[in-house]
Amino acid sequence: MSFGLATRRAASVYAEVGVETGVSTADPHKLILMLFEGALLQIGTAGIAMDNKDIPTKGTATSKAIEIITNGLKVSLDYEAGGELAERLGALYDYMTQRLLYANLNNSRPALDEVARLLNELKGAWEEIGTYDQANR
Secondary structure, rough: HHHHHHHHHHHHHHHHHOOOOOOHHHHHHHHHHHHHHHHHHHHHHHHHHHHHHOOOHHHHHHHHHHHHHHHHHHHOOOOHHHHHHHHHHHHHHEEEHHHHHHHHHHOOOHHHHHHHHHHHHHHHHHHHHHHHHHHHH
């Protein structure tokens, strides 16, 4: 799958879950950042709902976060160009999805926090790539 097709698919998923607007005009780098932000927003919402014992909101937010990770971030990986790094990121996204499912089923705040920490680390690295790329143009 080409990166362009993957990013269009990721944009479609992002728009479907209604996390943010402006997806259609975002460049590929910005789109990935928006996906990270959207997933983190949904995890934050799930955490608040969990704390408030709001089961429907927790479930909806967790489902949206999983959707963004699996059908946004993961599908945007280019396994041909990315090789082992893309494979490892894909496996990490699968792990995050499993942890979110666990968090939802078991009301586990530590599992939610773990996924949020991992996403924040990846988001920070992605931001650095963008900063480096713009500085070297």
